[in-house]
Amino acid sequence: MAARLKQWIESGSPFIWLSAGAVSILILMVAGLLLLIAVNGLGHFWPAQIASFAYVDDDGSKIQLAGEFADHELVPLARLPETDSRVPPGQTSVDRFLIKTGNRDFLGLDFRWVLGPAMSNLAYPDEMMAVERREWGNFYGTLVEIKDQTISAGPEVDLWEKMQRQIADSGRIFDQIRHIEKNLIGTINFDMERLRLRERKLELLGIMEAAEHEEISRQGVVLQSRYTQLTDELASLYEQFNRPRFSARLADGTEVELPFASVVHTYRPNSMTIFEKTRFYFHKLWEFVTDEPREANTEGGIFPAVFGTVMMVLLMALIVTPFGVVAAVYLHEYAKQGPLTRLIRIAVNNLAGVPSVVYGLFGLGFFVYFVGGNIDELLFPEVLPTPTFGTPGLMWASLTLALLTVPVVIVATEEGLARVPREIREGSLALGATKAETLWRTVLPMTAPSMMTGLILAIARAAGEVAPLMLVGVVKMAPALPLDGNFPYLHLDRKFMHLGFHIYDVGFQSPNVEAARPLVYATALLLVVIIIVLNMTAIRIRNTLREKYRAAEQQ
Numbered sequence: 324m325a326a327r328l329k330q331w332i333e334s335g336s337p338f339i340w341l342s343a344g345a346v347s348i349l350i351l352m353v354a355g356l357l358l359l360i361a362v363n364g365l366g367h368f369w370p371a372q373i374a375s376f377a378y379v380d381d382d383g384s385k386i387q388l389a390g391e392f393a394d395h396e397l398v399p400l401a402r403l404p405e406t407d408s409r410v411p412p413g414q415t416s417v418d419r420f421l422i423k424t425g426n427r428d429f430l431g432l433d434f435r436w437v438l439g440p441a442m443s444n445l446a447y448p449d450e451m452m453a454v455e456r457r458e459w460g461n462f463y464g465t466l467v468e469i470k471d472q473t474i475s476a477g478p479e480v481d482l483w484e485k486m487q488r489q490i491a492d493s494g495r496i497f498d499q500i501r502h503i504e505k506n507l508i509g510t511i512n513f514d515m516e517r518l519r520l521r522e523r524k525l526e527l528l529g530i531m532e533a534a535e536h537e538e539i540s541r542q543g544v545v546l547q548s549r550y551t552q553l554t555d556e557l558a559s560l561y562e563q564f565n566r567p568r569f570s571a572r573l574a575d576g577t578e579v580e581l582p583f584a585s586v587v588h589t590y591r592p593n594s595m596t597i598f599e600k601t602r603f604y605f606h607k608l609w610e611f612v613t614d615e616p617r618e619a620n621t622e623g624g625i626f627p628a629v630f631g632t633v634m635m636v637l638l639m640a641l642i643v644t645p646f647g648v649v650a651a652v653y654l655h656e657y658a659k660q661g662p663l664t665r666l667i668r669i670a671v672n673n674l675a676g677v678p679s680v681v682y683g684l685f686g687l688g689f690f691v692y693f694v695g696g697n698i699d700e701l702l703f704p705e706v707l708p709t710p711t712f713g714t715p716g717l718m719w720a721s722l723t724l725a726l727l728t729v730p731v732v733i734v735a736t737e738e739g740l741a742r743v744p745r746e747i748r749e750g751s752l753a754l755g756a757t758k759a760e761t762l763w764r765t766v767l768p769m770t771a772p773s774m775m776t777g778l779i780l781a782i783a784r785a786a787g788e789v790a791p792l793m794l795v796g797v798v799k800m801a802p803a804l805p806l807d808g809n810f811p812y813l814h815l816d817r818k819f820m821h822l823g824f825h826i827y828d829v830g831f832q833s834p835n836v837e838a839a840r841p842l843v844y845a846t847a848l849l850l851v852v853i854i855i856v857l858n859m860t861a862i863r864i865r866n867t868l869r870e871k872y873r874a875a876e877q878q
Contacts, residue, residue, distance in 0.1 A: 357851065364844030368607040370592040370600050373451040373463055374422075375574055379409055379441040389451060389463045389574035393434065393837065394421035409441040421837065425453075425461035429579060433460050434837040449594040454571075456585045457617055460838065467570040467578060473563060486589060489567055493583040496564045503553055503560070506808070511550050513809045518543050523705040611845060620799070620829050621838045625846055627801055629853065631717075631819035632786060634805060636857060638721035638815075639728070639785050644778055646725065647732025648767075654733070655740045656762060675730040683791025686723030691715055691795060711816050717805045718815035720796035724788060728781035735780065739773020740766065768868075775865035779858050786854045789823040797824045799832075822850040 331337070371391040378388050398419045403410060410417055418439030427433050454462040466482055473496075474488045522539050525531075567583045590603060614624030650671075658664045695712035703711045712718070743766050751761040789797075798818045805817045826846050833839035 357848075360844050360848045360851070364841060364846075364848045365608075367841030367845060368604050368611065370453070370590060370595060370603050372447050372593055373453060374445055375448055375451060376445040377443045378437055379443075387575040388422065388424055388435070388437070390422040390424035390435075391453075391463075392420055393423045395419070398438075409438055411440055423461070423837075425463045426573065428459040429573065429577075433835060447593045449591065451593055452571075452589055452591050454581070454586055455588040455622075456581075457587055458585055460618060460622065460835075462571065462581065464571040464573050464579075467572050469567070469569045470580070471566045471568060473567050483591075486569060489569075489583055490586050490589060493564060493567065493586065496560055497584075500557065500560050500564065503557055505803075508550065508553050508557075509803070509807075510809060511546050511553070515543065515546050515550075518546070520705045527704055612849070616800070618838075619834060620825065621833055621835050621842060625820075625822065625825060625849070627804060628820040628822045628825040628846070629849065630804055630806075631797075631801070632822045632850070632853060633857075635717060635721050635724070635792075635819065635821065636782055636786050638717070639724045640778060640782060642721060643725040643729050643732055643781055644774065647729045647777060647781075648736050648774055650729070651733045651736035651740065652762065652767075655737050656758075656766075671730045671733050675734075678790075679727055679788050680790040680794075682723055682727045683794035686719055686726070686791060686795040687715070690719040690722055695719065714816070715794065715796040715818060716816045717796055717819050720792050720819070723791050723795045724785040727788070727791065728785050731780045731784070732774070732777035735773050735777030736770060739770035739776075742773070743769050772865045772869040775861055775868065779861045779865070782857050782861060783854060786857065787823055787850065789821070789827055792821055792824060797821045799824075799828050822846055822853070826850065 371393075373389060373391060375387070375389040378386055380386055396419050397416050399416050400410065400414065403417070420437050420439060420442075422435050422437055423433060424430055424435050425433055448465070450465045451463065452466060454464075456462060466486060469482065469485055469489060472485065472489050474485070474492050518539050522536065525535055565582060565584050568580050569583065570578055570580050572578050592600070595603070611624045612629065613626050615627060616625060617623035654664060654667065658667075691713065695710065695714065695716075698712045699707060699710055747765060747769070748761055751765050752758070756764070796818050798820065801818055801820045803817065805814050805819050806812060807814070826843055829839045829846065830843040
């Protein structure tokens with residue numbers, strides 16, 4: 324028996340099963356983690372029921388509250404005051420619920436923990452509505468009256484339908500205001516700033532001809548006239564936008580007046596059907612992906628962070644691929660193999676283990692302050708002392724991550740070059756091709772799958788990095804996307820938002836922790852999905868190249 328056990332161990336079968344079991348456990352752990360993130364993140368967008376109940380407060384006073392049940396826990400009596408009369412005698416623990424009461428501008432807090440035994444008269448009235456606002460979070464109450472509405476609705480339309488029409492009308496006005504402010508006035512401000520810098524540049528060059536300055540003044544007058552027209556139009560729209568209001572009743576009977584200008588959506592979840600809830604759910608998901616953040620990133624969407632993440636990864640890929648491939652080709656094909664080359668390879672391998680924040684410090688010191696500062700002095704002297712490229716931005720973040728991931732591309736490309744048979748090189752040279760032609764037309768195409776493997780690993784690491792980006796370009800809130808309709812269209816000097824930093828900011832820097840928690844899960848899930856999509860795209864390209872050159876080899 325002992326001999327058979329020894330023979331079994333020496334055969335290596337236990338280690339095969341051990342490796343298979345470890346891989347299976349890791350797959351289950353990753354799947355469980357993704358499932359946990361998905362449940363906590365995606366469940367946030369489902370319209371929860373709004374409860375109304377009476378509650379006995381800590382001081383014994385009875386109040387009326389309304390809101391959504393957000394969490395639940397079982398609390399031992401040891402954690403409660405011994406004098407709490409709300410706890411029934413003989414119990415060892417009580418239920419405690421986290422209620423999203425909203426109405427922060429009236430109650431002071433969005434969330435409140437309440438004891439189960441202190442609740443009574445729990446009900447879910449159909450008329451209870453949730454109002455999602457641009458400021459102050461959600462409002463919960465019942466609709467009473469609509470005042471100064473801008474729509475014309477006949478007497479046959481009920482109050483709720485009138486409110487939906489007024490919200491849609493206010494939303495259209497809001498879109499017009501945003502279009503004028505961001506696009507039209509934004510473009511005018513951009514052009515006026517370019518005129519100012521152009522005039523400043525003429526002064527620095529000593530060009531004082533009247534014709535040049537008169538042309539700049541003429542263009543400035545035209546822009547100022549257009550700006551005045553747009554501000555007058557904005558004033559009219561704002562007057563129309565801020566006029567309509569509605570009255571609503573809180574759970575305790577207090578009536579308040581709210582402007583339609585602050586309303587994004589309103590719905591009655593207690594009276595919604597499954598179909599209506601499903602439609603609302605997917606609408607909220609789409610809004611989360613395509614809208615801009617609100618309320619210190621705890622409301623609204625995350626489109627600027629999605630755009631910034633994808634744009635930075637694409638720029639990083641465009642930078643790291645040629646540099647990594649050229650370095651690998653030189654080390655493997657042209658460099659003399661000796662102690663110096665081996666030392667360089669060791670250094671490249673060690674670079675992959677350097678903490679990412681060190682790359683961030685290097686990028687800040689070298690790229691931003693040294694390179695960017697010199698670029699400003701040479702190309703943008705009229706802007707100084709305000710920096711253009713001498714400040715963190717999209718280009719420096721992409722270069723820093725390219726530097727961080729280039730060792731991966733170098734190693735993967737060298738492995739691919741080493742796998743190309745020597746006979747193929749010799750056959751090409753024997754047919755009269757030069758070494759450069761052999762490399763360009765034969766060796767590199769066969770190495771393309773390995774290059775893509777390195778790029779896949781680089782994308783997977785770069786998309787999730789946060790520490791270096793905090794130093795070289797990422798911000799909590801970027802006022803404008805790096806891509807717009809103003810020349811040169813792609814603004815590499817601008818700061819940008821990133822999903823990884825957004826997760827850090829919302830999870831650890833948010834003033835409203837309970838409201839931010841589900842958004843952390845949702846953003847983390849979206850970041851994982853984006854990384855998977857980018858990697859699957861690169862894997863598809865790699866597999867296509869692999870099959871293409873495998874078929875060529877067989878022919």
